[in-house]
Amino acid sequence: MSLTALARPRSSGLSLRDTLSPSPPRLQLETIVKALILAGGSGTRFWPASRRSSPKQLLRLVGESSLLQRTVRRLAPEIGPQDCWISTTSSLRRAVRDQLPELPPERFLAEPAGRNTLPAIAWSVSMLPSVARDDVIVVLPSDHWVADETAFRRSLDEAAAAARRDEVVVTLGVRPRHPETGYGYLELAAPPAVGGGAQRVRRFVEKPDLETARRFLADGRYLWNAGIFLFRGATLLRLLERVRPDVAVALAELGEASPEELAAGYRQLRAESIDAGLMERLDDILTLPLDCGWSDLGSWAALAEVLAGDAVGNRRLGDLVAVEAGGNVVYSDRGTVALLGVDGLVVVRSGDAVLVMPKERAQDVRLVVQSLEGGGRVELL
Amino acid sequence: MSLTALARPRSSGLSLRDTLSPSPPRLQLETIVKALILAGGSGTRFWPASRRSSPKQLLRLVGESSLLQRTVRRLAPEIGPQDCWISTTSSLRRAVRDQLPELPPERFLAEPAGRNTLPAIAWSVSMLPSVARDDVIVVLPSDHWVADETAFRRSLDEAAAAARRDEVVVTLGVRPRHPETGYGYLELAAPPAVGGGAQRVRRFVEKPDLETARRFLADGRYLWNAGIFLFRGATLLRLLERVRPDVAVALAELGEASPEELAAGYRQLRAESIDAGLMERLDDILTLPLDCGWSDLGSWAALAEVLAGDAVGNRRLGDLVAVEAGGNVVYSDRGTVALLGVDGLVVVRSGDAVLVMPKERAQDVRLVVQSLEGGGRVELL
Numbered sequence: 001m002s003l004t005a006l007a008r009p010r011s012s013g014l015s016l017r018d019t020l021s022p023s024p025p026r027l028q029l030e031t032i033v034k035a036l037i038l039a040g041g042s043g044t045r046f047w048p049a050s051r052r053s054s055p056k057q058l059l060r061l062v063g064e065s066s067l068l069q070r071t072v073r074r075l076a077p078e079i080g081p082q083d084c085w086i087s088t089t090s091s092l093r094r095a096v097r098d099q100l101p102e103l104p105p106e107r108f109l110a111e112p113a114g115r116n117t118l119p120a121i122a123w124s125v126s127m128l129p130s131v132a133r134d135d136v137i138v139v140l141p142s143d144h145w146v147a148d149e150t151a152f153r154r155s156l157d158e159a160a161a162a163a164r165r166d167e168v169v170v171t172l173g174v175r176p177r178h179p180e181t182g183y184g185y186l187e188l189a190a191p192p193a194v195g196g197g198a199q200r201v202r203r204f205v206e207k208p209d210l211e212t213a214r215r216f217l218a219d220g221r222y223l224w225n226a227g228i229f230l231f232r233g234a235t236l237l238r239l240l241e242r243v244r245p246d247v248a249v250a251l252a253e254l255g256e257a258s259p260e261e262l263a264a265g266y267r268q269l270r271a272e273s274i275d276a277g278l279m280e281r282l283d284d285i286l287t288l289p290l291d292c293g294w295s296d297l298g299s300w301a302a303l304a305e306v307l308a309g310d311a312v313g314n315r316r317l318g319d320l321v322a323v324e325a326g327g328n329v330v331y332s333d334r335g336t337v338a339l340l341g342v343d344g345l346v347v348v349r350s351g352d353a354v355l356v357m358p359k360e361r362a363q364d365v366r367l368v369v370q371s372l373e374g375g376g377r378v379e380l381l
Numbered sequence: 382m383s384l385t386a387l388a389r390p391r392s393s394g395l396s397l398r399d400t401l402s403p404s405p406p407r408l409q410l411e412t413i414v415k416a417l418i419l420a421g422g423s424g425t426r427f428w429p430a431s432r433r434s435s436p437k438q439l440l441r442l443v444g445e446s447s448l449l450q451r452t453v454r455r456l457a458p459e460i461g462p463q464d465c466w467i468s469t470t471s472s473l474r475r476a477v478r479d480q481l482p483e484l485p486p487e488r489f490l491a492e493p494a495g496r497n498t499l500p501a502i503a504w505s506v507s508m509l510p511s512v513a514r515d516d517v518i519v520v521l522p523s524d525h526w527v528a529d530e531t532a533f534r535r536s537l538d539e540a541a542a543a544a545r546r547d548e549v550v551v552t553l554g555v556r557p558r559h560p561e562t563g564y565g566y567l568e569l570a571a572p573p574a575v576g577g578g579a580q581r582v583r584r585f586v587e588k589p590d591l592e593t594a595r596r597f598l599a600d601g602r603y604l605w606n607a608g609i610f611l612f613r614g615a616t617l618l619r620l621l622e623r624v625r626p627d628v629a630v631a632l633a634e635l636g637e638a639s640p641e642e643l644a645a646g647y648r649q650l651r652a653e654s655i656d657a658g659l660m661e662r663l664d665d666i667l668t669l670p671l672d673c674g675w676s677d678l679g680s681w682a683a684l685a686e687v688l689a690g691d692a693v694g695n696r697r698l699g700d701l702v703a704v705e706a707g708g709n710v711v712y713s714d715r716g717t718v719a720l721l722g723v724d725g726l727v728v729v730r731s732g733d734a735v736l737v738m739p740k741e742r743a744q745d746v747r748l749v750v751q752s753l754e755g756g757g758r759v760e761l762l
Contacts, residue, residue, distance in 0.1 A: 335733035352716035
């Protein structure tokens with residue numbers, strides 16, 4: 001990463017917490033940034049394309065490469081494979097490795113079991129070589145979408161500079177485009193400064209209801225929480241010791257454990273997100289507004305934003321024949337999907353399953369998965 | 382077929398045209414009834430299950446056997462394979478034969494090209510051995526559904542008796558169950574007689590609009606035209622000579638043609654239905670009301686009537702998982718179809734294609750097929 005930072009001297013009198021790292025001028029930093037990519041997730045919202053053995057990050061949802069491959073290669077101009085680590089789970093390790101032949105085997109850190117993002121991140125950081133832990137680490141989900149990759153890297157650059165200089169956690173916050181109820185929000189301590197720059201986060205906000213989301217959108221101080229964090233590894237471990245000594249102690253024990261002890265001990269960790277388990281408990285977090293066409297691709301309906309479209313609003317990956325049918329989302333891994341006289345549907349054909357639902361039910365795919373689980377249909381999970 | 386007929390002497394004074402062949406007493410007839418099954422049709426309403434190479438009659442739409450196989454085997458208790466002929470086209474002959482190994486090869490009469498039912502029936506009858514032509518022949522479509530097969534055979538029996546005795550064409554007319562706009566109707570000269578029996582047909586009526594269909598349903602004198610005809614072969618040929626001498630002459634020429642001349646000459650025949658080309662021009666047709674749970678299975682929506690159902694009105698063939706989804710029709714030749722929050726849809730998975738449409742658009746599947754034709758997608762036709 002061609003790292004840059006703000007040249008302005010700290011004596012300028014500006015509060016660093018309110019308007020850090022405005023746009024250029026930027027200077028080269030001397031440290032190297034590392035990336036820790038979280039690829040251990042398993043979800044249900046992309047069933048039937050996603051299954052237990054091939055979760056969303058491994059799917060080619062938007063074209064030739066999987067979301068995981070896109071995440072790694074998006075960084076490559078500045079953070080190459082030699083600076084990437086992949087956090088995953090032991091059950092997915094093989095499939096994740098197969099998708100990233102450019103990374104050496106030791107870069108895949110496999111949790112013995114999925115325990116959500118706090119254990120995954122904390123343990124992975126503790127497993128990095130100490131020289132790497134001393135650098136700024138950007139932690140990224142592996143299943144998101146970025147339209148403008150140059151703008152994305154520029155923001156990472158700027159956030160990395162702030163994280164290094166101020167020894168704090170820096171998050172990336174996306175300027176809301178609509179009153180989304182599927183995301184958490186970051187409330188800024190003050191309205192975003194003209195010209196950007198990292199600002200202090202007042203609080204993390206859980207997924208709001210629609211009315212609240214509309215208020216957030218109008219307010220201007222609320223950003224979508226993109227789940228991207230930057231910090232020096234040493235900073236994170238120090239913050240854990242202070243705020244979550246229980247986790248710090250557990251990590252220290254796991255660090256000296258045999259493989260068998262690790263497998264058993266890791267399962268004892270409480271599953272919790274880094275948002276709830278750590279970030280919301282810190283009083284000093286910065287966020288940098290991100291404007292790069294970001295999406296978490298949180299559902300089949302959200303996928304529509306990034307798929308090819310036709311004149312009547314159908315979005316598709318795969319062969320579609322639409323007759324008097326518009327505004328549908330179609331994903332097909334083979335063959336042809338024909339729609340006649342339907343609007344606003346999601347139609348997915350993947351492997352041995354077909355799914356049909358209205359777009360507005362796209363967040364409820366888990367109900368289908370639960371029904372399959374309840375019926376013992378493990379071959380479909 | 383254990384053929385029976387009315388024993389009542391013609392001198393009874395009753396008009397034979399109004400109340401022929403009432404219910405038993407019935408007597409054994411001495412002739413054997415033959416069946417001519419029409420299996421040359423090609424339609425689009427069951428796409429994507431039906432394709433040019435496997436039209437509806439060859440599909441296993443309702444279970445293990447195809448509709449053609451069911452049609453033949455439904456007759457078997459009384460009209461066995463030794464008395465069946467199959468009219469098809471040369472392009473389907475192989476597939477049709479493969480489904481009916483119990484019939485000897487000479488029983489498959491292959492038109493050089495499809496020319497609708499008048500040429501198909503007239504030519505096929507002319508090709509029967511003369512001894513068979515002397516018998517009563519029942520002409521049946523090969524793609525219909527009959528729920529009560531015993532009642533069906535009883536009606537055939539009764540109609541055959543009338544056809545033999547009176548040297549006329551006898552049709553089977555289904556008592557309407559709803560104001561169907563997809564069928565032609567037969568108007569009786571008088572309301573159906575109590576106790577049944579063949580009655581004179583006043584006219585054939587083309588598919589009505591909904592208002593007219595409602596009037597027909599309330600009137601009581603209108604029956605659905607089931608497309609099933611009975612006549613002595615010699616009677617049909619005599620009627621053709623009288624009413625359609627052009628067709629009679631063409632048949633005589635084809636009867637003396639070489640295979641090459643047949644292929645060329647047959648294509649010269651005008652494509653027309655036997656309803657429009659002959660039946661509507663006859664002034665002496667009888668019909669026997671049929672009450673056997675008949676359906677022409679005219680669309681994916683109509684198929685719902687004969688598929689297994691669940692408590693919320695989903696009808697299916699194949700594996701279905703429905704969550705908050707009811708009143709849908711699902712047909713799947715493999716894998717699983719999952720529906721979430723949708724109602725009143727038809728969802729078909731067959732081979733390389735998936736089709737989704739509302740049930741009320743089921744008559745419009747041809748629009749999809751036309752779109753594929755227009756796009757040169759012959760591999761899907």
